[in-house]
Amino acid sequence: MFDVIGKRRWFFLISAIATIPGLIFILLGPITNGAAGLQFSIDYTGGTNWEIRFEDATVDGDRIKTALANQGVTDATVIATSGGFYEIRSRQVALPPPAASPSPSIAPSAAASPGASASASAGASASAGASASPGASASPGAKIPGGLSASPGPSSSPGASASAAPSASASPAPSAAGSPAPSASAGPSASPAIGTGGTSGPQLPTTGKFGEIATGLQKELGPIAAQRTLSTVGPVISAELTQQAALLIVLGSIGILIWMTIRFRDFRFGATALVALVHDVLVLVGTFAILGTFFRVQIDALFVTAVLTVIGFSVHDTIVVFDRVRENRARHIGEPFDRIVNHSVLQTFGRSINTSLTVVITLTALLLFGGAATSYFVLALLIGIVSGTYSSIFNASPLLVVWHNWDDRRRGRVAATGRPARRSAS
Numbered sequence: 001m002f003d004v005i006g007k008r009r010w011f012f013l014i015s016a017i018a019t020i021p022g023l024i025f026i027l028l029g030p031i032t033n034g035a036a037g038l039q040f041s042i043d044y045t046g047g048t049n050w051e052i053r054f055e056d057a058t059v060d061g062d063r064i065k066t067a068l069a070n071q072g073v074t075d076a077t078v079i080a081t082s083g084g085f086y087e088i089r090s091r092q093v094a095l096p097p098p099a100a101s102p103s104p105s106i107a108p109s110a111a112a113s114p115g116a117s118a119s120a121s122a123g124a125s126a127s128a129g130a131s132a133s134p135g136a137s138a139s140p141g142a143k144i145p146g147g148l149s150a151s152p153g154p155s156s157s158p159g160a161s162a163s164a165a166p167s168a169s170a171s172p173a174p175s176a177a178g179s180p181a182p183s184a185s186a187g188p189s190a191s192p193a194i195g196t197g198g199t200s201g202p203q204l205p206t207t208g209k210f211g212e213i214a215t216g217l218q219k220e221l222g223p224i225a226a227q228r229t230l231s232t233v234g235p236v237i238s239a240e241l242t243q244q245a246a247l248l249i250v251l252g253s254i255g256i257l258i259w260m261t262i263r264f265r266d267f268r269f270g271a272t273a274l275v276a277l278v279h280d281v282l283v284l285v286g287t288f289a290i291l292g293t294f295f296r297v298q299i300d301a302l303f304v305t306a307v308l309t310v311i312g313f314s315v316h317d318t319i320v321v322f323d324r325v326r327e328n329r330a331r332h333i334g335e336p337f338d339r340i341v342n343h344s345v346l347q348t349f350g351r352s353i354n355t356s357l358t359v360v361i362t363l364t365a366l367l368l369f370g371g372a373a374t375s376y377f378v379l380a381l382l383i384g385i386v387s388g389t390y391s392s393i394f395n396a397s398p399l400l401v402v403w404h405n406w407d408d409r410r411r412g413r414v415a416a417t418g419r420p421a422r423r424s425a426s
Contacts, residue, residue, distance in 0.1 A: 005342040008398035015279055015395055018387070022286010025293055038285070039292035041077075041300035044242045046235040047091035048210075051228040052217075053084045059221050061086060071216040077298060081373050085228050089298075205230065245304040252308060253277060256315050263319075264326060268403050273318045276388075276396035280314045281307060283387040284380060302377040310384025317356070317392035321348050325397070338401045345397050356389040 004011075029037025042049060061078040064086055068076045076090040204227055205211045218224055233241075253274060260270035284307060291297035324344040332340055363382045370378060 002346065003342060004345050004394065005338045005398055005401050011394035011398060019279060019282045019286060022289055023282060025289035026286055029289065036293045037289045039296055039298045041298040042089055042091060042233050043300045044238050045091050046233050046238040047089065048232045050088040050230050051081065051085050052224050053226045054221055055225040056222040057084065063221060067217050067220040071213050073213065079372050249307060252311055264322060268400060269322050272396050272399040272403065273315055275399055276318055276391035277311055277314050279391045279395055280310055280384055280387045284310060284384045287383050297376060303380055306377055306380035306384060309381060310388055313385055314388030314391060317352055317389055318396045320352065321345060321392055321397055324348050337404050341397050341401050345393055349393065352389055352393060356385055359385055
């Protein structure tokens with residue numbers, strides 16, 4: 001019969017080898033200010049999530065990432081999703097700027113008509129009351145500082161120009177100086193228009209940082225055929241999500257500890273199960289800290305879901321072993337506790353391995369053929385379930401024996417050799 005409990009030190013050593021490197025990389029995160037260790041997605045840091053598809057089907061993630069780097073977005077993560085779409089995640093792009101005020105809406109027309117600025121300056125130096133060209137129509141309400149009136153839309157007449165009003169002779173200087181300023185800061189006409197024809201979903205951005213990036217991408221990679229999502233996460237929301245994720249894990253662990261203590265009527269059962277649970281979380285988070293350091297793998301909201309799932313699976317496997325320990329303890333009264341636990345582990349070993357193996361096979365198929373969108377989520381589940389199966393058999397049960405023996409020695413019920421202490425005759 002294989003003695004699992006007798007070789008517990010070897011299993012503890014294997015667990016230390018699996019957890020210590022990951023723990024070091026976890027601690028490197030705050031030390032290096034995020035350069036190493038865990039890499040958080042925009043869900044927890046704030047940023048932009050943009051999912052688009054180009055008309056050119058040959059455009060791939062590497063070309064998109066290179067084009068984004070040319071636009072100054074150097075930390076972008078590009079992931080291929082379904083339907084030829086690519087999901088772009090970046091921390092650098094902030095929230096979209098507020099909508100432009102309608103007051104400078106006449107500026108593009110003054111800048112778009114070549115004759116407008118020339119006529120305005122000429123009218124300022126000439127006598128007031130210069131007649132407008134036949135093609136110019138005097139539009140009410142659209143006025144430029146200095147008394148010059150202009151048509152709100154671009155004129156098709158070659159000679160269209162703003163006519164100088166009689167008041168222009170009184171203050172020609174402000175008119176000449178004020179006219180070029182609005183035209184130089186024209187909003188939509190200053191940047192190339194972005195073709196949105198044929199796109200599905202939300203309309204492509206045309207202003208601010210988003211508009212500049214969309215324009216640059218289309219210049220290098222061709223028109224964007226469709227846009228599926230464009231969302232941003234601010235720093236306040238990301239901080240709340242981080243707190244909620246930590247709170248979920250802490251509350252879940254405390255609830256498991258309380259329930260197992262009540263279920264087995266022994267605090268040691270719940271505490272050792274919690275230690276095995278922490279072992280699984282450290283292995284999972286440490287592995288992603290190593291992947292984030294060397295491969296820039298990010299953790300997002302799905303990662304928290306994977307952690308909570310691993311916690312539940314690990315505790316489920318531990319409960320199966322501990323329940324058999326409780327049954328055998330009642331059947332074999334007087335037998336050493338370590339033998340009872342070892343026998344219970346061997347009785348449930350086949351069930352634990354078979355249950356975990358079926359899940360591992362399914363997750364492996366998802367990892368290989370499920371696509372890139374869920375690959376890291378499936379990888380987290382795969383690592384956590386393998387670790388959970390190991391810790392339930394080779395960590396939780398041996399820890400329970402170690403604690404039980406230590407408690408017996410402390411109370412003087414068992415000698416250091418592990419046999420019942422002889423009582424001297426009174």
